[in-house]
Amino acid sequence: xxxxxxxxxxxxxxxxxxxxxxxxxxxxxxxxxxxxxxxxxxxxxxxxxxxxxxxxxxxxxxxxxxxxxxxxxxxxxxxxxxxxxxxxxxxxxxxxxxxxxxxxxxxxxx
Amino acid sequence: xxxxxxxxxxxxxxxxxxxxxxxxxxxxxxxxxxxxxxxxxxxxxxxxxxxxxxxxxxxxxxxxxxxxxxxxxxxxxxxxxxxxxxxxxxxxxxxxxxxxxxxxxxxxxxxxxxxxxxxxxxxxxxxxxxxxxxxxxxxxxxxxxxxxxxxxxxxxxxxxxxxxxxxxxxxxxxxxxxxxxxxxxxxxxxxxxxxxxxxxxxxxxxxxxxxxxxxxxxxxxxxxxxxxxxxxxxxxxxxxxxxxxxxxxxxxxxxxxxxxxxxxxxxxxxxxxxxxxxxxxxxxxxxxxxxxxxxxxxxxxxxxxxxxxxxxxxxxxxxxxxxxxxxxxxxxxxxxxxxxxxxxxxxxxxxxx
Numbered sequence: 001x002x003x004x005x006x007x008x009x010x011x012x013x014x015x016x017x018x019x020x021x022x023x024x025x026x027x028x029x030x031x032x033x034x035x036x037x038x039x040x041x042x043x044x045x046x047x048x049x050x051x052x053x054x055x056x057x058x059x060x061x062x063x064x065x066x067x068x069x070x071x072x073x074x075x076x077x078x079x080x081x082x083x084x085x086x087x088x089x090x091x092x093x094x095x096x097x098x099x100x101x102x103x104x105x106x107x108x109x110x
Numbered sequence: 111x112x113x114x115x116x117x118x119x120x121x122x123x124x125x126x127x128x129x130x131x132x133x134x135x136x137x138x139x140x141x142x143x144x145x146x147x148x149x150x151x152x153x154x155x156x157x158x159x160x161x162x163x164x165x166x167x168x169x170x171x172x173x174x175x176x177x178x179x180x181x182x183x184x185x186x187x188x189x190x191x192x193x194x195x196x197x198x199x200x201x202x203x204x205x206x207x208x209x210x211x212x213x214x215x216x217x218x219x220x221x222x223x224x225x226x227x228x229x230x231x232x233x234x235x236x237x238x239x240x241x242x243x244x245x246x247x248x249x250x251x252x253x254x255x256x257x258x259x260x261x262x263x264x265x266x267x268x269x270x271x272x273x274x275x276x277x278x279x280x281x282x283x284x285x286x287x288x289x290x291x292x293x294x295x296x297x298x299x300x301x302x303x304x305x306x307x308x309x310x311x312x313x314x315x316x317x318x319x320x321x322x323x324x325x326x327x328x329x330x331x332x333x334x335x336x337x338x339x340x341x342x343x344x345x346x347x348x349x350x351x352x353x354x355x356x357x358x359x360x361x362x363x364x365x366x367x368x369x370x371x372x373x374x375x376x377x378x379x380x381x382x383x384x385x386x387x388x389x390x391x392x393x394x395x396x397x398x399x400x401x402x403x404x405x406x407x408x409x410x411x412x413x414x415x416x417x418x419x420x421x422x423x424x425x426x427x428x429x430x431x432x433x434x435x436x437x438x439x440x441x442x443x444x445x446x447x448x449x450x451x452x453x454x455x456x457x458x459x460x461x462x463x
Contacts, residue, residue, distance in 0.1 A: 033138070034145035049142055050169045054177040057131075057138075069137075075144050076137070 019047055021097055023055065024090040027065060030081030056080050064089055115161050116143055122171035127178055135178060143168070187261045194358065195261045201292060201357060202257060202299075203250055209300055210249035211242045213307045216315075289361050295353035302349035309335060309342050320398055329424075331392045338387060341380035348373040348380075367440075367447035374436040381436075385429035396422050 022045050026036055033053055040047055059065045064086035070077050082090060120139045124132040146164045147156045156164075168174060187195050218238055308315050313335040317328040335342075352366075352373040359366050384390065399421055 032141070032145075034142055034149075048169075049146070050174045050177050053138060053142060057135075057178070075141065077141055077145075078138055 015045075015047075018097075019045070019051075019055065020059070021090070021093045023052070023059065024064065024082055024086055024093065027080055027082045028087070028090075030079045032070070032077040032079050036080070059086070113158075113161055115158060115165070116140065119143075119165050119171060123174045123178070126172070126175035131178075139174075187258070187265050191261055191265045195257070198257055198261075198354075198357065199254065201296060202253055205296055205300055206249045206253040207246050209303050210245045212304070213311070214241050214245040216307070217311060290356045290359070290366075292357060292360075295356040298353040298356075299350050302346055302353070306342060306346040310339055318395070320402070324398060327395050327398055328392050329395050331389055334387055334389045335384075338384050341383045345377050345380040348377045362443055362446035362450045364447050367444045370443040371440040374440045378433055378436050381429055381432045385425045385432070387425075390425050391422065396424065399424075 022040060022043075023036070026039055031039070033049070033056060036056075037047060037049060037052055040052075056065060056067075060067055060080065063083055065080045066083050067078050067080045070079050120136045120143075123139060124136045127135055143161075143164060146167070147160060150156065150164060151160055169177075215238075218241060313330050313332045314326070314328040316330060317326050319326055352370045355366050355369045403417070403421075
């Protein structure tokens with residue numbers, strides 16, 4: 001296995017660990033899946049539709065998100081937003097993230 | 111947005127999914143594909159080529175379906191369960207591979223009629239060899255299947271293995287005395303199986319040799335023992351269950367103590383049912399013992415008469431011995447568990463996880 005493959009494997013793991021946090025943070029304002037992909041891409045977090053859509057469903061089944069179909073526009077869209085539990089989990093995860101990133105930055109900055 | 115290609119794609123994805131979520135996922139995918147086409151084409155009507163590009167970007171239907179059904183759930187047994195699964199298989203399959211041929215061997219030679227039908231020894235040994243190999247492979251495959259099904263169910267039900275996981279994380283290994291070496295429960299399981307085989311299939315094996323004149327006299331009445339197969343089978347299951355918990359935990363944990371005590375209580379009840387059957391003892395056996403004691407001059411006078419009366423109740427003696435052994439086993443496991451858990455909490459306090 002070449003170096004590039006190794007690195008991309010590790011990067012994938014890193015991203016996988018942060019994507020839930022990113023999604024919960026973004027969905028404090030309810031939006032639909034495709035819009036969320038674009039918003040995340042704008043902030044530099046690339047996630048594919050075939051990963052994000054199943055993830056949204058999973059988080060919904062875990063009661064972290066709630067969804068509703070909006071049929072006002074030209075075509076129906078499913079809007080997702082965080083629940084109360086989702087917001088609590090987001091707060092906990094954010095605290096964890098801050099701790100981890102602080103330690104990592106301290107260590108990597110040495 | 112209606113398009114034959116999109117419809118086919120969405121169907122190809124949703125047919126792999128749980129029927130309850132098919133419609134919802136289909137609707138979601140159609141909405142997503144519509145958004146992706148809008149992004150690509152803007153106000154211009156998308157062509158078939160555009161649709162193909164977008165669907166290719168989204169991934170093959172199988173890939174998308176895999177993502178939706180969650181990759182972890184695709185595996186029958188995964189994660190910690192897989193580790194335990196491998197460990198149990200490694201322990202149990204060799205036991206079965208040894209115990210089953212042994213049982214076949216016993217059964218073959220005790221079934222005198224089978225042996226007599228063979229006049230040619232080569233034919234006899236060839237048949238025996240066939241039965242041994244067949245029994246071994248059949249037994250191993252069955253054990254493999256049963257263990258796999260049990261673990262698949264545990265995986266689905268998310269049965270908690272946390273206690274043994276904790277053991278893996280702890281810095282200090284419990285003292286040697288509290289550890290359970292794998293061969294102890296394995297020996298227990300083999301013994302339980304052999305004992306059950308002896309009781310259920312060949313009760314006549316348990317007997318005493320009374321010399322050439324009387325020959326081998328079984329202690330128990332064969333037909334009565336066979337009619338009591340249910341408590342004997344329950345006994346076997348309990349005996350194996352408590353050993354399996356020991357194998358999994360690898361030390362005298364509280365769980366081992368509780369399961370052992372509970373299993374022993376059920377086992378005692380089974381022994382109670384079997385041994386208190388009034389016809390359990392072989393009348394020939396009690397008569398022969400009595401005869402032997404009289405001929406040796408042990409049974410004489412009033413003391414001798416009392417002993418003679420007690421011989422016909424030898425089953426009560428067996429029950430008492432079994433009960434005593436089970437009680438000792440329960441007490442030992444509880445004592446060791448308490449001592450072990452104290453050492454554990456000390457270790458945890460010293461090195462917090």
